Amino acid sequence: LGIFDNGQRWKCQSCNQGGDIYDLYELRDGLSKADATRAVLARYGSGTYHKPSLPASKPFTKPAEQPRSYADDITRYAAALEGSKGQSYLEGRSFTLDTMRRFALGYNPDEYNKALGKRTESVIIPYPQTGYYITRPISEKAYDKPKTSEAGSEPLFNAAALYAAPVCFVVESQLCAISIEQEGGSAIALGNAGVNRLMQQLKDKPTQAALVLALDNDDAGQKATAA
Numbered sequence: 001l002g003i004f005d006n007g008q009r010w011k012c013q014s015c016n017q018g019g020d021i022y023d024l025y026e027l028r029d030g031l032s033k034a035d036a037t038r039a040v041l042a043r044y045g046s047g048t049y050h051k052p053s054l055p056a057s058k059p060f061t062k063p064a065e066q067p068r069s070y071a072d073d074i075t076r077y078a079a080a081l082e083g084s085k086g087q088s089y090l091e092g093r094s095f096t097l098d099t100m101r102r103f104a105l106g107y108n109p110d111e112y113n114k115a116l117g118k119r120t121e122s123v124i125i126p127y128p129q130t131g132y133y134i135t136r137p138i139s140e141k142a143y144d145k146p147k148t149s150e151a152g153s154e155p156l157f158n159a160a161a162l163y164a165a166p167v168c169f170v171v172e173s174q175l176c177a178i179s180i181e182q183e184g185g186s187a188i189a190l191g192n193a194g195v196n197r198l199m200q201q202l203k204d205k206p207t208q209a210a211l212v213l214a215l216d217n218d219d220a221g222q223k224a225t226a227a
Contacts (some may be wrong), residue, residue, distance in 0.1 A: 003044045008020060010024060019219050020120045021040055022036045022037055022040055022175055023036075025039050025178060028153065031187070031208045032202075034185040040050055050185075052164075054078055066151075066209070067150070067151050067152030068131075068146075068150050068151055069100065069131030070126075070131050070132065070133055070146065070151065070207060073133075074104055074106060074124065074126045074131070074133055076106075077106025077107060077108055077133075077219055078104045078106040078124070078126075079102075079106075080106060080108070080109075081100060081105060081106050081107040081109045081123075082097070082100075084085050084107040084109070084140065085107070085109070085121055086106070086107025086108075086121070086122075086123045086124075086138065086197070087100065087107065089123060090105060090123060094179070095175075095178065095179075095182065096182065099181070100156075100181045102124045102126075102181075103126065103178055103181075104124060104150055104206050105124065105125060105126070105178075106123065106124030106126070106127075106133075107121075107122070107123055107124065108121075108122050108135070109121050111124075111135050111137075113125070113135065113137055113142055113144045113146075114144050115142040115143075115144055116137065116140065116142050117187060118183075120137045120138070120139065120140070121137065121138045121139070122135040122136060122137045122138060122144075123135070123136050123138065125175070125178075127155055127156075127157050127158070127174075128157075128158055128160065129160065130134075130155050132146070132151055132152075132154065132155055133145075134154075134174065134191065145191075145192070150208040153193070153197075154191055154192055154193045154197075155193060155197070156189070156190065156191075156197055156198060156201055157174045157177055157188060157189035157193075158177055158178075158181070158188050158189065159187050159188055159193050159201060160173075160186065160199070161177075161181070161186040161187055162186075162202075162205075162207045162209060162211075164186050164208055164209075165185075165207070165209060165214060166208075166209055166210065167185070167186065167188040167209060167210050168186045168187060168188060168207070168209040168210070168211055168212070169185060169186065169187040169188075169212045169214050170190065170198065170211050170212065170214065170215065171187055171189050171190070171214050171215060172189060172191070172215050172216050172221060172224075173186070173191075174189045174191060176189060176214075177187070186209070190224065192222070193225045195224050213225050
């Protein structure tokens with residue numbers, strides 16, 4: 001096992017694998033990245049960690065992980081927005097700086113977009129109070145979002161608006177919802193979460209608000225409106 005970069009990195013000359021200390025724990029103990037991180041912090045920071053024991057009769061099954069929160073990333077992207085091409089793009093769509101700050105809109109000049117298969121300048125659109133976000137390239141209409149396996153299912157955008165006013169608009173696009181909010185209205189966006197997510201939300205927590213359906217005027221939008 002070779003150690004380099006002032007003790008920060010390693011490489012096994014036998015199997016040719018390498019990485020940092022988190023990768024070492026992950027490979028050695030068969031852990032997820034999250035559990036490997038906890039193990040390192042427990043040993044070299046604080047807390048107690050017990051290596052999981054493997055039952056003799058069946059293979060070890062990783063415990064279900066909680067969806068990742070991207071709150072720190074969202075804060076970093078929001079700090080990069082002002083004075084960027086992302087701010088210019090949003091201003092071109094009539095958003096004010098106050099609105100950008102209110103919804104913590106952000107900017108990443110090197111965001112990887114799965115649909116386009118490349119890195120591109122993008123605005124970051126967080127989902128209020130969720131730690132979830134989507135991205136929208138500045139030059140092309142190709143929304144992207146984190147992997148469901150990491151972030152969990154996509155929630156409704158701005159769901160709190162269902163309970164904030166006597167009338168709430170239901171739209172598809174997150175930026176459309178923000179536009180309505182900027183003008184003093186209340187709005188949620190279905191995004192890719194779809195009608196079923198809205199119906200489940202209303203079953204879990206009914207609203208007294210009148211819902212104004214303002215979905216896109218295409219086949220998908222008309223089907224969602226009918227549903």
